[in-house]
Amino acid sequence: MKSLRDLLAEARQVIPEEGPADVQRRLRSGSPVVVIDVRDPDEYRDGHIEDAPNISRGFLEFRVASAVTDPSTPVVLYCQTGLRSMLAARALKELGYQNVINLQGGYQKWVQSGLPVVRDAPMTTDQIQRYSRHFLLAQVGEKGQRKLLRSKVLLIGAGGLGSPTALYLAAAGVGTLGLMDGDVVDLTNLQRQVLHTTADVGKPKVESGTRTLKALNPDVNIIPLPMRITVDNVMDVIKDYDLVIDGSDNFETRYLVNDACYLAGKTNVHGSIFQFEGMATVFAPNQGPCYRCLYPSPPPPGLVPS
Amino acid sequence: MQATEAVKVLLGIGESLIGRLLTYDALGMRFREVKLRRDPKCPLCGGAPSITDLSIHKEGSAACEITPGAARTEGALV
Missing domain, CATH: 3.40.250.10 (Rhodanese-like domain)
Structure with missing residues (x-):
């Protein structure tokens, strides 16, 4: 060879x-x-x-x-x-x-060699105003903002965890947000899933989510993915993104997202919540543990509520 | 919290939650932090992984069944 x-x-x-x-x-x-x-x-x-x-x-x-x-x-x-x-x-x-x-x-x-180069087109007046508070932060600045605008984040789940996360990322100007969820909005969702409104009941979550996020920040390219994540689509979906946010509500998905992210070398920002308790961590391949380092295999069905 | 972590990772700033589990108890309004270590015997990212592709997630695979090792959390938490 x-x-x-x-x-x-x-x-x-x-x-x-x-x-x-x-x-x-x-x-x-x-x-x-x-x-x-x-x-x-x-x-x-x-x-x-x-x-x-x-x-x-x-x-x-x-x-x-x-x-x-x-x-x-x-x-x-x-x-x-x-x-x-x-x-x-x-x-x-x-x-x-x-x-x-x-x-x-x-x-x-x-x-x-000091030869001339050109960079991205300058930001629009609206963008300069919108992100001005980021420019004041030394760790972000205009360079960081451009980086965010170029970044692509996949949100798995547009529910209780995905809703606030998606809102903040869109507001911050993360340029591309993939929003993946196969569910439709239910009235029982609305007391916590703040991406959706009463008028959205019965509609796909990615549809109402896309509308809410676009209204918040038209700069952001929202990619609606109205489907469940499965073993057959996961690798193909995550390959386009820099980072994955796991806001799923079941163990099967968490293991699938963990395994796929590790194999594809993608950082997985993990969150989970049950009643009044929540937890969050970041799984970065080979920089720290993965979900299976904590819990090598899924719990028995029915033992733990999802 | 997940959004902040995402922004930090994207920008490469600050100290991320890699290797740390942050737990939040809303009723007690308490945060707790647990250090997480990599498990050298992890079936996915350990030294001799048994999971090298997603085939265990295929329907009917044994992976969806339960193994008695499920409660190793305590050992992994430092």
């Missing part, structure tokens, strides 16, 4: 590299050149070379034609440190692009 080092060495034999200053000269010279950022979109939003379109490595072969119309045009690829883009460059070369160059040292070296 080939090691990563072997792959990179092979790629270097066919792909020339240029340092930031040389690439900048190309850009300034006015001769045709296309620079492509092959990093993930969140890395790109943090800052990139001006005029470089973002085509993530995974989509490069599919979308490169939209950026490079003539296969003889020099194409410069870059990633964060110059490794991913080296492999990407080789793939482009194999596709038939004749003049593919790797930016040696990647974006990191570009920044270190």
